[in-house]
Amino acid sequence: MSDENAVEARAARKIYGQGAGAVTALDGVSLLIRKGEFFTLLGPSGCGKTTLLKLIAGFESPTEGQILLDGTDITYDPPNRRPVNTVFQSYALFPHLTVADNIGFGLRMQGRPKREVADTVARMLALVRLEAMADRKPGQLSGGQQQRVALARALAPSPKVLLLDEPLSALDLQLRKEMQVELKRLQVETGITFVFVTHDQEEALTMSDRIGVMQAGRLLQVGDPRAIYTRPANRFVASFIGESNFLTGTRDGDTLALGAGPRLTATAMDGAPASGPVTAAIRPEQVRIVQGGGEGIPATVVRSVYFGTDTHAVVALTDGTEITVRMQSPASGDAGLAPGQEVRLTFEPGALIVLPEVA
Amino acid sequence: MSGDPQQAAAARRGWLLSAPALLLLAVGATGPLAIMLVYSFLEPGDYGNVEWALSFEAWFNVILNRDIFDGTLSFADAHLSIFWRSAKLALLTTLFAFVVGFPTAWFIATRNAGARTALLFLITIPFWTNLLIRTFAINQIIRNEGFLNTFLLWIGAIDQPIVMLYTDFAVFLGMTYVYLPLMVLPLFAAIDRFDMALLQAGYDLYASRWQILRHVIVPVVKPGIIAGSILVFIPALGAYVTPRILGGGRNMMIGNFIELQFGQGRNWPLGAALSVVLLVLVSAALIVYTRFATGGDKPHG
Numbered sequence: 117m118s119d120e121n122a123v124e125a126r127a128a129r130k131i132y133g134q135g136a137g138a139v140t141a142l143d144g145v146s147l148l149i150r151k152g153e154f155f156t157l158l159g160p161s162g163c164g165k166t167t168l169l170k171l172i173a174g175f176e177s178p179t180e181g182q183i184l185l186d187g188t189d190i191t192y193d194p195p196n197r198r199p200v201n202t203v204f205q206s207y208a209l210f211p212h213l214t215v216a217d218n219i220g221f222g223l224r225m226q227g228r229p230k231r232e233v234a235d236t237v238a239r240m241l242a243l244v245r246l247e248a249m250a251d252r253k254p255g256q257l258s259g260g261q262q263q264r265v266a267l268a269r270a271l272a273p274s275p276k277v278l279l280l281d282e283p284l285s286a287l288d289l290q291l292r293k294e295m296q297v298e299l300k301r302l303q304v305e306t307g308i309t310f311v312f313v314t315h316d317q318e319e320a321l322t323m324s325d326r327i328g329v330m331q332a333g334r335l336l337q338v339g340d341p342r343a344i345y346t347r348p349a350n351r352f353v354a355s356f357i358g359e360s361n362f363l364t365g366t367r368d369g370d371t372l373a374l375g376a377g378p379r380l381t382a383t384a385m386d387g388a389p390a391s392g393p394v395t396a397a398i399r400p401e402q403v404r405i406v407q408g409g410g411e412g413i414p415a416t417v418v419r420s421v422y423f424g425t426d427t428h429a430v431v432a433l434t435d436g437t438e439i440t441v442r443m444q445s446p447a448s449g450d451a452g453l454a455p456g457q458e459v460r461l462t463f464e465p466g467a468l469i470v471l472p473e474v475a
Numbered sequence: 476m477s478g479d480p481q482q483a484a485a486a487r488r489g490w491l492l493s494a495p496a497l498l499l500l501a502v503g504a505t506g507p508l509a510i511m512l513v514y515s516f517l518e519p520g521d522y523g524n525v526e527w528a529l530s531f532e533a534w535f536n537v538i539l540n541r542d543i544f545d546g547t548l549s550f551a552d553a554h555l556s557i558f559w560r561s562a563k564l565a566l567l568t569t570l571f572a573f574v575v576g577f578p579t580a581w582f583i584a585t586r587n588a589g590a591r592t593a594l595l596f597l598i599t600i601p602f603w604t605n606l607l608i609r610t611f612a613i614n615q616i617i618r619n620e621g622f623l624n625t626f627l628l629w630i631g632a633i634d635q636p637i638v639m640l641y642t643d644f645a646v647f648l649g650m651t652y653v654y655l656p657l658m659v660l661p662l663f664a665a666i667d668r669f670d671m672a673l674l675q676a677g678y679d680l681y682a683s684r685w686q687i688l689r690h691v692i693v694p695v696v697k698p699g700i701i702a703g704s705i706l707v708f709i710p711a712l713g714a715y716v717t718p719r720i721l722g723g724g725r726n727m728m729i730g731n732f733i734e735l736q737f738g739q740g741r742n743w744p745l746g747a748a749l750s751v752v753l754l755v756l757v758s759a760a761l762i763v764y765t766r767f768a769t770g771g772d773k774p775h776g
Contacts, residue, residue, distance in 0.1 A: 175675055195678045202679045208672035212694040222680035225690070273681065 118364045121187070122277050122309040123149040124170055128181035130167050130333075141167040143333035149277075150326075151309060154303050158320040159330035160356070168330075169279050172311065173202050184380065186276060196225075201270035202279040205286070207262050209254035215265050216250040222273040240268040243302065260291045264298070271306060280312045284319065294295070296323055309444045317357045319346065329353050349385060350471055353396060360397040361439045367394040367470055374435060378413045381465045387472030395471045400442035402467035405429060405459050407452065412460030415439070420453040427451045431459060505621060506553070508754070523741045532606035533619040533744035537752060562756070564643060564718075565711035568650040571702065572658040572707050575651070580662035580699075584669070595663065598656050606653065610720045613649045617721075641723030649717040654710060658703040665699025701768050708764075710759055729753050 130142035132199045142164045149155045157165040170176040171183050174195035183191045190198055201222065210218050219240050223233045244264040254262055263283060270278055280299070284292045300323050303310045312322055320327050321341045327353075328338045337349035348354035365374040368391055372382040382396050406412050406461065415431040418438060427445045432438050439461070445451065453459070487673075515533050518526040540551045583594045602608060616622045617639040639645050673695065675742040677687040693700070715730035722728070727735070729749065736746030 120628055130482070166636070173679060175678075179731055195675070196681045196683060200679075202675075206672050208670065208676035209690060210673060210695070211670075212697075221682075221690075225677075225681040225683075269680070297605075347699060 120150055120186070121148050122151045122153075122426075123147070123311065124182075124184040125168065125171070126182040126184070128168065128171055128178045128183065130164070130176065131172065131179045133293065142171070142178070142462075145330075145333075145335045147328060147338065149309060149337055152307050152309055153325040154300065154310045154312065154323060156314060156320040156324040156327045157330060158314060158327050158357070160315055163330040164333040165330050166281060166314075167333075169202075169281055169313050172277065173200055173279050174198050179326075181438050199273075199276045201273060201275040202280060202281060203266050203270045203283045205282045207254075207266040207283075209262055209265055209269070211254055214251050214253060215246060215257070218254065218265055219268045219272050221269060226273060232373065236272050238273045243271070243305070244268045244298075253348075259287055260295065267299070267302065271302070271308065274306075275308065277309045277311060280310060282313055282315070284314070289421055294317075299323060321357070329356065331356070345399075347385060347469065348397060348471070348472060351397070351472060354397040354469070354471065359400050359440065359442075361400060361403070363396045363398070363437060363439075363468075365396065366395065367391055371397055372468065372470065374433065374437070380413070381387060382468040382470045383466050384470040385472050388470040389472075395473055396468050397471055398463060398468045400428070402441045402442045402463050403439060404462050405431070405441055405443065405453070406462055407457075407459055410460060412462040415459055415461050417453045417455055417459060418455040419455055420451055421452075422449065427453075429453050431461065504605040507558065510749050511747045514640070515744050515751055517744050519742045519744050520719050522573060525743050530744065533742070533748040535721070536745050537748050556728050556733050558752075558756075560726065561712055562645065563729075564647050564650065564728065565714075566706050567647050568654060568711045569658075569704050569708045571647070571651050572655050572671060572706065573662075576655055576658035576662055576703065577700075579681070580659050583659075584663050584666040584700070585671075595660075598659055601653075601656065606716055609653065610649055610717055613645075613652060614720055617645055640721065641726065643722070643726055645721040646714075646718045646726060646728070649721040650711050650714055653717060657706040657710075661702035661706065662696065662699045665696040665702075668693055697768065700764065705761065708760065712757060712760075713753055 125145050125147040128142055128145045129140070132139045139202065141201075145168060146167075147163070159165045163422070167176065171178050171184075174190070174193055174197075177192055182189055185198065185200065194283055213221065216237050220233045220237045223236055228236075237250075238247075242402050243252055244267055246261060246264055249257060249261060249265075254265065256455050257265065259284075262387070263286075266283070283299075287295060296319060299310075312323065314322075321344075324341055326338060326340050327344050329336045329344065329349075331352050337344060338354050339347075344353065344357055348357065348360070351360075354360040354362075363374060365372045365373070365380075367373075367382070367389060370381055370384075371379045372394070380396075384390075388394060413433065415433050417433050420427055420429040422445065425445060426442050429441045429443070429451065430431060430438055431441060441461070443451065454473040514525055516529055516531065518528045518530040518532065520526050536551065537554060538551055540549045541547070542549070546697045583591055583598075586594060614621075618624070619636040619638065619640065621640075622638070624633075627733060628636065639648075669692070673691050677691045678684075682690060712728075713730045713735060714728055718726060718728040718731055722731075729752075733746050733749045733753070736742045736749065741748070
């Protein structure tokens with residue numbers, strides 16, 4: 117089992133400060149990161165994802181718990197003794213060294229032969245397509261180029277795990293999209309385990325093999341992007357990744373009763389109460405609006421907003437609960453929804469998820 | 476570079492505005508220098524001053540001695556030992572000021588904003604007092620009946636006072652104390668701009684703490700090290716007050732020796748020649764140092 121996992125955190129807890137001023141940054145996180153996967157730690161700022169990254173890098177040691185690399189306990193090894201490298205948010209390139217010397221820094225510190233350093237640097241420059249910039253100083257490069265140097269520098273010593281601390285946050289949107297593709301390509305080409313930290317859910321969904329969602333020092337859910345999106349483990353995950361409509365009702369087996377109103381078919385997540393009051397979630401794009409009678413849940417249109425490809429409509433159920441519906445805009449651009457209009461809502465079975473918390 | 480006439484006009488106005496300062500610098504820097512150069516080729520007057528007659532005697536006397544009785548030539552050992560002592564003490568002072576000043580500057584630069592202001596303020600406090608007074612204070616501490624010896628005698632560490640005053644050590648100690656802030660301030664400015672994330676990056680890339688110091692910190696803050704060293708070395712080489720008070724009459728440095736020629740020695744041309752030698756020594760040291768310091772920046776691979 118242990119040879120399948122690149123990184124393992126066992127009940128890692130990190131508390132900053134002491135006494136009344138103590139802050140729990142990480143509240144007992146256990147996590148397995150598999151070899152060769154692109155793993156993303158996703159969460160809002162202050163959720164502890166960067167702290168977890170620092171524990172893996174060795175810049176901090178946990179107050180309690182263990183960190184294992186390839187099955188070996190590295191909890192108290194200093195960063196320079198760990199075969200783990202980091203791409204920093206600010207890049208932290210050495211301003212006095214050329215691009216080539218920056219990339220070769222780790223290898224030189226390891227005391228590798230000059231020949232090997234030169235060969236690896238040349239290979240890395242080619243990998244990030246910066247051959248022409250080898251003799252420039254970091255100050256003469258654009259943000260995207262600096263980013264690629266930082267990547268090459270961290271990849272050059274062939275670490276077992278590459279840690280990336282929100283590396284794309286300083287780039288503009290266009291460049292960020294390009295670098296997302298580039299990062300994914302590098303990960304596939306090198307086969308190195310990537311642990312990527314971000315607060316951008318779209319970035320996490322498009323790049324990752326698996327995602328760990330964190331909040332308030334806890335790991336809430338780990339899974340592949342589809343599982344995280346379609347089967348959120350709780351209300352926080354459902355609202356942080358994509359948008360969700362939340363409905364409260366009473367569960368009875370596979371059905372959910374909304375007040376005195378309609379009974380809906382719902383899929384329950386693990387840990388959801390078998391009966392009684394519950395919260396359920398449904399994605400805006402999973403709801404369909406049917407005009408002119410027929411099957412479905414009765415609702416009234418509150419407003420509709422045109423977004424180009426999409427049209428967002430807000431409708432109110434009979435009990436007053438507002439639901440956002442996202443639909444593709446028709447060719448005419450006008451979805452034909454007027455405020456006050458009576459419509460019916462339908463959705464596929466399995467779209468409505470009962471969450472594991474009591475309403 | 477650009478042919479924009481408005482920019483050219485602005486540049487001309489800039490020159491015009493700085494003209495008074497430039498004029499003052501030109502006259503103030505080259506004037507006395509020219510006088511010294513001319514004086515060094517004249518004959519000494521009987522009661523100081525100079526006789527307007529061309530003579531190379533002063534330059535001759537800088538390194539050579541003519542015996543008063545038989546006229547044989549020998550090296551002016553006394554002069555050479557003064558040059559050597561000056562260079563040695565100035566270098567030691569610079570080195571020690573760096574060794575002590577670097578951790579100090581690092582400490583200050585890594586404090587929070589409030590503590591940093593307070594500490595920098597403390598560094599500048601010695602400048603409030605006259606140099607002479609401060610040097611006499613050092614004198615009071617290290618003389619045979621001074622604080623240090625009295626204390627050491629009292630705790631029984633020694634049974635005879637250690638002779639520190641009027642030695643090269645006293646001069647070195649005094650100069651290090653006086654010039655230390657000149658090392659700390661430029662180092663602080665350089666370290667303050669240093670991105671601390673570079674330490675983590677170096678540490679992450681397998682560098683030991685020593686390697687980080689050598690391969691990351693020192694090269695990045697090098698401009699501060701160069702500036703601090705120059706600011707300490709130049710005044711230390713020409714120091715006058717400190718060797719006068721702490722070195723007594725015997726342990727002279729170039730500055731004291733030059734003063735002697737213009738004072739009791741009544742040999743202005745020799746003093747002038749020595750001044751020019753000092754200037755040449757400083758310039759040569761600066762050129763060598765900056766070449767060496769910036770040349771060490773070459774890639775290792």
